[in-house]
Amino acid sequence: MRSTVVVIGGGQAGLSAAYHLKRRGFASALSHPDAERTFVVLDAEPAAGGAWRHRWESLRMATVNGIFDLPGFPKPPIDPDEPSRTAVPRYFAGFEHHAGLPILRPVTVTAVRRADADPDGDLLVESSHGTWRTRAVINATGTWTNPVRPHYPGQDTFAGLQAHTRDYVSADQFAGQRVAVVGGGISALQQLEEISRVATTFWYTRREPFFRDGGFNPEVEGREIIAKVTADVEAGRPTGSVVSYTGLAWTPYALAARDRGALQRRPMFTAIEPGGIREADGTFTPVDAILWATGFKAALTHLDALGLRNDQGGIRTTGTQVAGEPRVHLIGFGPSQSTVGANRAGRAAVTTLVRYLNATTSTVDSNNAGHTPYSRDTFQPAQEASATATP
Numbered sequence: 001m002r003s004t005v006v007v008i009g010g011g012q013a014g015l016s017a018a019y020h021l022k023r024r025g026f027a028s029a030l031s032h033p034d035a036e037r038t039f040v041v042l043d044a045e046p047a048a049g050g051a052w053r054h055r056w057e058s059l060r061m062a063t064v065n066g067i068f069d070l071p072g073f074p075k076p077p078i079d080p081d082e083p084s085r086t087a088v089p090r091y092f093a094g095f096e097h098h099a100g101l102p103i104l105r106p107v108t109v110t111a112v113r114r115a116d117a118d119p120d121g122d123l124l125v126e127s128s129h130g131t132w133r134t135r136a137v138i139n140a141t142g143t144w145t146n147p148v149r150p151h152y153p154g155q156d157t158f159a160g161l162q163a164h165t166r167d168y169v170s171a172d173q174f175a176g177q178r179v180a181v182v183g184g185g186i187s188a189l190q191q192l193e194e195i196s197r198v199a200t201t202f203w204y205t206r207r208e209p210f211f212r213d214g215g216f217n218p219e220v221e222g223r224e225i226i227a228k229v230t231a232d233v234e235a236g237r238p239t240g241s242v243v244s245y246t247g248l249a250w251t252p253y254a255l256a257a258r259d260r261g262a263l264q265r266r267p268m269f270t271a272i273e274p275g276g277i278r279e280a281d282g283t284f285t286p287v288d289a290i291l292w293a294t295g296f297k298a299a300l301t302h303l304d305a306l307g308l309r310n311d312q313g314g315i316r317t318t319g320t321q322v323a324g325e326p327r328v329h330l331i332g333f334g335p336s337q338s339t340v341g342a343n344r345a346g347r348a349a350v351t352t353l354v355r356y357l358n359a360t361t362s363t364v365d366s367n368n369a370g371h372t373p374y375s376r377d378t379f380q381p382a383q384e385a386s387a388t389a390t391p
Helices: 012-023 050-054 084-099 186-195 218-234 242-246 252-259 301-306 339-366
Strands: 002-008 038-042 109-114 123-127 130-139 161-164 178-182 200-205 265-267 271-273 276-278 284-286 289-292 325-330
Touching: 002 012, 002 123, 012 038, 012 084, 012 339, 050 084, 109 301, 130 339, 178 186, 178 284, 186 200, 186 252, 301 325, 325 339
Parallel strands: 002 038, 002 130, 130 325, 161 289, 178 200, 178 289, 200 265
Antiparallel strands: 109 123, 123 130, 271 276, 276 284
């Protein structure tokens, strides 16, 4: 099977990229495989919605941080009391139908490899649906399938329930229990607030939580945060959690948890024992359950064969393009993890890839005779690179 571009992942970032590929004239690799330029989206989920399909049942639309409109398809009115796990997938499904996108699901991508040593040659995308040969990959796999699960001494001996945010359904599963909630992010705070209504909770974080005073202006604080994350990924540094850049806000659920006395943060414990946890000061706290609300990292193991990571464990990018590998773009990654960022990254990746494909195709067609060399950093003719900015 062949496709000029393969998009991996069908969440907001992947849908945005697919939309812009179609707008730029790429045809469906499923229905028009012989077209000059084609694309396909490989999504591991059985239906539309990406990771939103798995959010806990009690997470309502009024509580989520906001869903930015997909390109050319404004959100319809949504009941703020509707679970996000049903409202967002329904919206995504409507967009897919409206845009007419070539999406294959459920398809799990297991590896992406270089077909040969040619730096502008094809890539091979190995999947549960077979192997796709492609000129470029836009990776939009998000983080949901790569939960962070810290390890502490004695963890395997714990007699109670251990769950991760990824497994969380509702506070009912912890009713009447003594529950250790571990994590200092937004999901941890939301789940701590819910569980503290029906259980005795103990909140543990590695660092003292920082709550922002005042509001959050996307044009001021938002731009500053994006600049910090962008600097990290462009330097090849592994990015931290979202909250490590943004801090926590005094949302209604945070205020409710505070008023209930649930925001009494404790430093991380030193060990786990069958009946509870050993505190940093050496005392013992009995607990019935531990909820690891410890976040997620980018799900990129299928790209390991390309050797994109540096010695720090990060992947250096310029915009959405992986430094040194112009055939691979990462979206919904680093500064584009937000829904508005994912939309913009999808468009940016397509714009850059079209330039790259135009340049490399022209080079091949002319057999390098009389053709202006292109810059691998900008994918533009070399004499224009200083005057033309990549959007």
